[in-house]
Amino acid sequence: MRQSLAIRLLDNDWAGPGLISLMAIAVISILQPAFLSPFNILVLLSAIAVNMVVALGQLVIIGVGQMNLALGALGGLVAICFVGAIEVLGVPAPLAIVLGLLIGIVAGMANGVIIARTGISAFIITLASLQIFKGINLGITKAQPFYGVPDSVKQFGNTAVFGSIPWLILPAVLGAFCLWYLFRHLRIGRYILALGGNRQAAELSGIDTTGTVIWAHALSGLFAAAAGMMLVARLQIGQPTIGDDWLISSFAAPVIGGASLSGGHVSVAGTFFGVVIIAIITQALVLFSIDPFVVQIVLGGLILWAVGINRFREWRLSKLAIQGA
Amino acid sequence: MTTAASDSATTPEPGAAEVPRPSVTLQVLLSNEFGLAALIAVAVVIFATSLPGFTSPFSLFTLSRQIGIDTMIGLAMMAVIVTGGLDLSVGAIGACAAMFFGFGLEQLGLPLPVAIVFALLLGAGLGAINGITVVRSGVHSFIITLASMSIFFGVMIYLTQAKGFNGLPPGVAAFGRMKLVGPVSVLLVTTLAVCAGLLVLYRFTALGRQMLSAGANARAAELSGIEVGRTLIFCHALTGALAALAGLMLTARTGAAVPSMAGHLGQDWLLPAFLAPVLGGTLLTGGRVSVIGTLLGATFVTVITSGLLLMRVSEFWVQAFLGLMLLAAVLIDKARHTLLRRRGMI
Numbered sequence: 001m002r003q004s005l006a007i008r009l010l011d012n013d014w015a016g017p018g019l020i021s022l023m024a025i026a027v028i029s030i031l032q033p034a035f036l037s038p039f040n041i042l043v044l045l046s047a048i049a050v051n052m053v054v055a056l057g058q059l060v061i062i063g064v065g066q067m068n069l070a071l072g073a074l075g076g077l078v079a080i081c082f083v084g085a086i087e088v089l090g091v092p093a094p095l096a097i098v099l100g101l102l103i104g105i106v107a108g109m110a111n112g113v114i115i116a117r118t119g120i121s122a123f124i125i126t127l128a129s130l131q132i133f134k135g136i137n138l139g140i141t142k143a144q145p146f147y148g149v150p151d152s153v154k155q156f157g158n159t160a161v162f163g164s165i166p167w168l169i170l171p172a173v174l175g176a177f178c179l180w181y182l183f184r185h186l187r188i189g190r191y192i193l194a195l196g197g198n199r200q201a202a203e204l205s206g207i208d209t210t211g212t213v214i215w216a217h218a219l220s221g222l223f224a225a226a227a228g229m230m231l232v233a234r235l236q237i238g239q240p241t242i243g244d245d246w247l248i249s250s251f252a253a254p255v256i257g258g259a260s261l262s263g264g265h266v267s268v269a270g271t272f273f274g275v276v277i278i279a280i281i282t283q284a285l286v287l288f289s290i291d292p293f294v295v296q297i298v299l300g301g302l303i304l305w306a307v308g309i310n311r312f313r314e315w316r317l318s319k320l321a322i323q324g325a
Numbered sequence: 326m327t328t329a330a331s332d333s334a335t336t337p338e339p340g341a342a343e344v345p346r347p348s349v350t351l352q353v354l355l356s357n358e359f360g361l362a363a364l365i366a367v368a369v370v371i372f373a374t375s376l377p378g379f380t381s382p383f384s385l386f387t388l389s390r391q392i393g394i395d396t397m398i399g400l401a402m403m404a405v406i407v408t409g410g411l412d413l414s415v416g417a418i419g420a421c422a423a424m425f426f427g428f429g430l431e432q433l434g435l436p437l438p439v440a441i442v443f444a445l446l447l448g449a450g451l452g453a454i455n456g457i458t459v460v461r462s463g464v465h466s467f468i469i470t471l472a473s474m475s476i477f478f479g480v481m482i483y484l485t486q487a488k489g490f491n492g493l494p495p496g497v498a499a500f501g502r503m504k505l506v507g508p509v510s511v512l513l514v515t516t517l518a519v520c521a522g523l524l525v526l527y528r529f530t531a532l533g534r535q536m537l538s539a540g541a542n543a544r545a546a547e548l549s550g551i552e553v554g555r556t557l558i559f560c561h562a563l564t565g566a567l568a569a570l571a572g573l574m575l576t577a578r579t580g581a582a583v584p585s586m587a588g589h590l591g592q593d594w595l596l597p598a599f600l601a602p603v604l605g606g607t608l609l610t611g612g613r614v615s616v617i618g619t620l621l622g623a624t625f626v627t628v629i630t631s632g633l634l635l636m637r638v639s640e641f642w643v644q645a646f647l648g649l650m651l652l653a654a655v656l657i658d659k660a661r662h663t664l665l666r667r668r669g670m671i
C-alpha cells in the first residue's frame with residue numbers, strides 16, 4: 001500500500017498553508033527588510049499568540065460540527081471581569097486569572113448545556129448568549145475601560161522570554177499542544193470529532209453526545225477566556241471592546257487550516273499556519289502602508305479562497321483514491 | 326394549557342392519526358401570532374398605565390418608526406431563513422445600500438426616486454452574489470455570508486473612507502419625520518406595505534410557493550420540477566433588497582448615511598434580524614415563514630425595549646435582556662412544539 005506523494009501532500013492539512021506562510025515571509029522580507037527586525041518579529045508573534053488561542057476556541061466547536069458566535073463576547077466579558085476583580089475587588093492577579101478561566105468554562109458550559117439538551121441550533125443559542133455576555137460586559141463597565149492592570153500582567157504581555165520570543169507565546173503553545181493531544185490521544189477528542197463527522201453513527205456507537213457537546217463548549221469558553229486575558233496583558237487595559245472583532249478571524253484561521261465546517265475534521269497545525277497567514281497579511285498591509293480598511297476585504301477573500309481550496313482538495317482526493325484503488 | 330399538559334401525561338405517545346385534528350379556533354389560539362399579540366397587548370397595557378410618557382404622541386411616533394425599521398430587518402432575514410440558510414451580511418448590505426444612496430444623491434446628483442431604485446438594486450445584487458456563491462459552491466450560507474459580510478463592508482468602508490454623507494436633500498429627513506394617520510410614522514406604513522407584498526408573494530404566487538417548497542425539502546422540490554438553485558438565488562436577492570430598504574429607512578430616520586449605522590461589519594443588525602422572525606415562528610430549518618409573526622415579533626421587542634428604556638434601565642442591560650429574550654423565545658417555542666407533537670396537534 002504505497003500512497004502517492006500527491007495524496008500524502010493533499011491529505012496533509014498544514015502543508016499548503018505552511019508553504020504559503022513561508023513564501024509570504026520570504027517575499028515580504030525581500031521587499032521590506034524591516035519585516036524581519038527583532039522588534040517586528042516580537043509584535044508579530046504576540047499577535048499570532050493571541051489569535052491562535054482565539055482560533056483554537058472556535059476550532060473545538062468547528063470540530064463538533066457547530067459554531068460559536070459568542071466567542072468574542074465571552075472573551076471580552078472575561079477580560080473586563082479579570083481587570084475588574086483586580087481593580088475593584090482587590091483580588092490578587094493569579095487568583096483573578098483562575099477566576100477568569102472559571103467564568104469562561106462555566107459560560108461555555110452553559111452554552112453547551114442549552115444546545116445539547118434542547119437540540120436548538122448552536123447558531124441561534126450562541127447569538128443569544130453573545131448578546132447576553134456583551135450586555136453584561138457593557139452593563140458592568142458602562143462602556144468605559146478598566147485601567148487597573150497590574151504591572152506583572154502588563155509585563156507578561158509586552159516583554160520577551162529571550163530574543164524576539166514573547167511570553168504570550170507560552171499560553172498559546174500550551175493551548176495548541178493540549179488541544180492537539182486531546183484530538184489525537186484522548187477519548188473526549190475522538191468523541192468530539194466522531195460527533196462532528198457523523199452524529200448518527202456517533203450516537204449509535206454509544207457516545208455520550210450531550211456530554212461531548214458540553215465539554216466542547218466548555219473548552220471553547222476556556223480558550224475565549226484565556227485569549228481575553230492575554231489581550232488585556234498585551235493592551236495593558238481592560239477594554240470592553242475586546243473580542244468585538246474575533247468573529248471573522250476565528251473562522252478564517254481554522255478554515256484556511258483545512259477544517260471542514262460540517263465538523264469532524266480539524267487540524268491544529270493547519271490552524272496555526274492559518275493564523276500566521278492572517279497575521280502576516282495584516283502586518284504587510286501596514287508595512288506597505290496600504291489602507292487598513294483593506295484588511296476586511298482580504299480576510300473575507302481568504303475565507304472564500306480557503307473554502308474553495310478545501311472543496312478542490314476533497315474532490316481531488318476522492319478522484320485520486322478511486323484511481324489508486 | 327395546564328389541562329392540556331396533564332392530559333398529555335396520560336396519553337402514551339399517541340399516533341398522530343388517532344387524535345382528532347384540533348378546531349380552527351384552537352389552532353389560532355395556539356399559534357405564535359396569537360401568543361405574541363396577547364403578549365404585546367399585556368405589555369402595552371402595563372406600560373401605558375405605569376409609565377406616563379409611554380402613550381405620548383412623540384413616544385408613539387418613535388415606537389412606530391422603530392417597529393417599521395426592525396420589522397424590515399427581520400423580514401430581510403426571514404426571506405433567506407425560508408431556504409434553511411441565513412445571511413450574516415444583512416447589516417453590511419444595508420450599510421452598503423445606504424452609503425450608495427447617499428453617494429448617488431450627494432455626488433452624482435441623482436433624483437431621489439432613481440437613487441432609491443439604484444440602492445435597492447445594489448442590495449438585491451449583493452444578495453444575489455451571496456446566493457450564487459452558496460448555490461454554486463454548495464458551502465453552507467453561514468460561511469459564505471461570513472466572508473461576504475467582511476468583503477462588502479470592507480469595500481464600502483474603503484471606498485467611503487468611513488466618512489458619511491450628511492448633505493442629503495431635505496426630503497430624506499422629512500420622510501423620516503413624516504406621520505400618517507395620527508402619530509404613526511410613514512416608515513411603519515412602508516413596512517406594512519412590504520408585509521402585504523410578501524404575504525401575496527408567499528401565499529399566491531408560484532415563485533413564493535417555490536421558495537417555500539425548496540426550503541422545506543430541496544430534493545422533493547427538485548423532483549417536482551422546481552429549479553431549486555435559481556429559487557435559492559431569488560431568496561438571497563430578496564433578502565438583499567429588503568436589507569437595502571431597511572438601510573434606506575434608517576438613513577431617513579437619521580437624515581444622513583453613515584457607515585457605522587449597523588455597527589462594525591453590520592453585526593448590530595444580527596440580533597434584531599433573527600429575533601423578530603424567530604419570535605414570530607419562522608422555522609430556522611426552512612420551509613415555513615410568518616410575515617405577520619415577524620411584524621408582531623419586532624413590535625413586541627420594540628415595545629419591551631422602549632418600555633425598559635422609559636423605566637430608565639440602562640441600554641446596556643436592555644441589550645443583555647434582548648439576548649435573554651431570544652433564548653427564552655427559542656426555548657418556549659421548543660417546549661410548545663414538544664407539547665403539541667405529543668398531543669398530536671402538529
